[in-house]
Amino acid sequence: MADSKIIVQKYGGTSVGSTDRIKAVARRIKSSVEKGYSPVVVVSAMGKTTDELVKLAEEITKSPNRREMDMLLSTGEQVTISLLAMSLHEIGIDAVSFTGSQIKVLTDGNFSNAKIQSISTEKIRKSLESNKVVIVAGFQGVDDDENITTLGRGGSDTSAVALAAVLNCNMCEIYTDVDGVYTADPRVVERPLKLKEISYDEMLELSRLGAAVLHSRSVEFAKKYKINLHVRSSFKDDKGTIVMPREEMMEKLLISGVTTKLDESKITIRDIPDRPGIAAKLFELMGKNKIYVNMIVQSTGHDNRASISFTVKKSDFDEALKLCNTLKDELGATEINAKEDIAIVSAVGVGMLSAYGVAGNMFHILAQNGINIEMISTSEIGISCVIDSKDAESALKAIHKTFLEPESK
Amino acid sequence: MADSKIIVQKYGGTSVGSTDRIKAVARRIKSSVEKGYSPVVVVSAMGKTTDELVKLAEEITKSPNRREMDMLLSTGEQVTISLLAMSLHEIGIDAVSFTGSQIKVLTDGNFSNAKIQSISTEKIRKSLESNKVVIVAGFQGVDDDENITTLGRGGSDTSAVALAAVLNCNMCEIYTDVDGVYTADPRVVERPLKLKEISYDEMLELSRLGAAVLHSRSVEFAKKYKINLHVRSSFKDDKGTIVMPREEMMEKLLISGVTTKLDESKITIRDIPDRPGIAAKLFELMGKNKIYVNMIVQSTGHDNRASISFTVKKSDFDEALKLCNTLKDELGATEINAKEDIAIVSAVGVGMLSAYGVAGNMFHILAQNGINIEMISTSEIGISCVIDSKDAESALKAIHKTFLEPESK
Secondary structure, three states: OOHHHEEEEEEOOOOOOOHHHHHHHHHHHHHHHHOOOEEEEEEOOOOOHHHHHHHHHHHHOOOOOHHHHHHHHHHHHHHHHHHHHHHHHHOOOOEEEEOOOOOOOEEOOOOOOOOEEEOOOHHHHHHHHOOOEEEEEOOEEEOOOOOEEEOOOOHHHHHHHHHHHHOOOOEEEEEEOOOOOEOOOOOOOOOOOEOOEEEHHHHHHHHHOOOOOOOHHHHHHHHHHOOEEEEEEOOOOOOOEEEEOHHHOOOOOOOOEEEEEEEEEEEEEEEEEOOOOHHHHHHHHHHHOOOOEEEEEEEEOHHHEEEEEEEEEHHHHHHHHHHHHHHHHHHOOOEEEEEEEEEEEEEEOOOHHHOOOHHHHHHHHHHHOOOOOOEEEEEOOEEEEEEEHHHHHHHHHHHHHHHHOHHHO | OOHHHEEEEEEOOOOOOOHHHHHHHHHHHHHHHHOOOEEEEEEOOOOOHHHHHHHHHHHHOOOOOHHHHHHHHHHHHHHHHHHHHHHHHHOOOOEEEEOOOOOOOEEOOOOOOOOEEEOOOHHHHHHHHOOOEEEEEOOEEEOOOOOEEEOOOOHHHHHHHHHHHHOOOOEEEEEEOOOOOEOOOOOOOOOOOEOOEEEHHHHHHHHHOOOOOOOHHHHHHHHHHOOEEEEEEOOOOOOOEEEEOHHHOOOOOOOOEEEEEEEEEEEEEEEEEOOOOHHHHHHHHHHHOOOOEEEEEEEEOHHHEEEEEEEEEHHHHHHHHHHHHHHHHHHOOOEEEEEEEEEEEEEEOOOHHHOOOHHHHHHHHHHHOOOOOOEEEEEOOEEEEEEEHHHHHHHHHHHHHHHHOHHHO
């Protein structure tokens, strides 16, 4: 069997949310078999199963041991793989299911957020050679002492991409409850466009900035091994969006997505002496306290004094502000300003920085709509602005309309 | 740590039926730890979990693949072990849970009814040495290709006894929803007695004849390795019943239990030539067709012609009768009689055959109550009579009253 016929498919929790949906997934897999493919299928836990298991643990303790939590949660995927295998047998397709342990999805020992180190392909290849569909429990692995580990929420995407990598398979289909990656959240924007293609970097930037289609680690993995990810609906036959290397993209959009990120807070430390090591001291302290800093902007003012502004998750705001105050004198700062409730609106696109004036155009649109920009940060493929959270929705709509709805220009 | 301090405890599905009950089990384990024991705890799936998983499979297919069914069902115990470990942590007791795969409960590959071949004690001993309570998923193992297997309903009892055997631990506590082994079913008999002790053979005979307290294979295992089984309630502190070697019993009751077995049928083949090989031919045919034959009685009549009577499960009756008819001519039988609905009433006790007249006494009681005996079979420690199923309850009550309720004699 040539490797080129192997196809890795991943079905998320909604796609396998009931026994009827599992049957529908089985029929879809059957049609792949009939087209000559040898599917290796990764599945998540059924619908709300993981939440129900978490609830059981919460009835027992407020701070569950992480090893035992992984032992508990990994049962969810195990239920799905067995039911899907039965469902395939029922329609005449031979299939066999494997837990992470059985195919040795070896991870580090970081329970609840483990990283995959290797996967054994021996059992998978043997099963494929005897014309069996292989079904693998996503989200789970084992550390080198055979303890069960999990990869964190959304980790089944990463399981699927890792399998595609070890099986030398350059296409991985991610079946989900949306039919692709859109230029903006359809719940906010009226006419979002479905992208045919998007680069790994854009997808990563969009994930970081608030779009929750794919697990970031799965995209990093796909980028590293040059695996195309086809994000598509498990309820329709339409093609979805292919996440792929930038250089192979047919069409490079100026902007491929607009996002807003809420639940962020901003802190500004003013008038600190502009000397080396100030920023390092500040952000090392945040890191040590496990506070994730999103945007950072530093500006130099008069008299060699600088201001540093940065954003953190709203849930970390109180602690971050307290830490800044403990550093205030040491930094020689005159003032600390903070705003608990801000939004980050961002435009992401590989075509952006080869085109002139995108940033200027974006600032212009915000000004036209009476939206004040409090912070600006740019990367190779994105522009982000901190604005008042009450303006988030209108900012998103206005930017999307200008850049991505050509007929309305 | 001396082996003598290790104690194996098994908690059944009702005992761990909710998170509150799991917490209660954790407290009971804690009290064993405080008494100086090192518990190795085997648990079943929570309450109705197994039934719910079976229902999911039934929604998919009428004839689930047995490997996949074991994959599915084994998740039930895995949920319980993790929750119980968390529950112990919550009350300050260190604990670690293991699946059958993790401690290499090696079985044959007979899915859904696998037999344990060996268990690795390495991880268990290491955990006990670091003062951790060890929690093991009952009912499950792996075959030598790492496929997950299950031991059949009630298999957690066998897991517990097998663990006691490999850990050289001569006491295994079986916590359940009854507080011991009774002389008769309390739902039928008004004043059943709780036995302090019972021998392995009596327990096996009672199980075979209808009492469903322990998984037979667990009793056979316990007998082979001379492990005392303490059957007791997980809801009370009272001592229960100890299943033990006959020679170590303090008190040998004339009769330790009376049972009735319903849902049985009787077939009699009359007037067959009494020559070697007749019975073999008949019962080999039943065995080949997976029909379990319970009682067999052969009697020789006039002219060297014999009759063979036997009982089968009612669900096998139609097929068994058909098989007998295909053999009728070959056997040279003149007549086949069948009765679809009979009951077997039995008295079991190690003291029985060293005492005179028990059998006669039992027949007398049945006659006194106007109950006709259609077949009699005796073993070293038991007497069984086939009677009409409508008489089952009154037969049980009468025999129990005579032999086991002395004050009412």
